[in-house]
Amino acid sequence: MKKNIKQINKEAIITCLLYLFYFCWWYYFAYIYKSDTNEFILGLPSWFFYSCVLGLVVINVLVFIAVKCFFKDVDLD
Template sequence: MKKNINQINKEATITVVLYIFYFCWWYYFAYIYKWNNNDFVFGLPSWFFYSCVLGLVVINFLVFIAVKLFFKDIDLD
């Protein structure tokens, strides 16, 4: 049982760290990074592309890697 609790805590910590990273990424590119108003990427404003589109791709890749490397199937009984 103790081993399951340690695994659950590790997975929860990884999940929270990834969420905080994603929020910081999104906030930085949406509000802090200074863009030229005429910058567009694939027809989208640069701030939107980097904060929402690229950020989503990056976090999906990181979550995939985290699940493959650190998450394990455990019996909850």
Template sequence: MENKDKTDWRFKVANREALIGCGLALLNFVWWFGFAYGMGSRPVEEYSYILGMPDWFFYSCVVGFLLITALVIFVVKVFFKEVPFEEEEELR
């Protein structure tokens, strides 16, 4: 049985990066939902249009996509580490 103190350091890195990924996915959903249902629940007559699209669609889908894409690129470059896949030889 493996000792908890000897857990591979790569699991800590992977868990942290997975939590960051889940946070980004949650942020993306909240952004999309907020604009799509917040602004999109108005009567159609009250919609304003940006580039021929309803404003709620433009902000939720177009701006949201660009924002999350930029955020993912930033997070990967700044917070993610490259880890080797090869198993480390145990010291004897």
């Protein structure tokens, strides 16, 4: 049972770190990132593209990698 708790805690920490990374990414490109000109990428403002579109793709890839590499099935009974 102690092994399960250790695994669950590890997964919770990884999940929190991924969320914190995504929030920092989104916040930076939504509020801090300033382009000198009004840049558009695929018809979207560059800040929106980087924070919402590219950020979503990046976090999805990171979550997929984290689940495949670090998460394990544990018996909760």
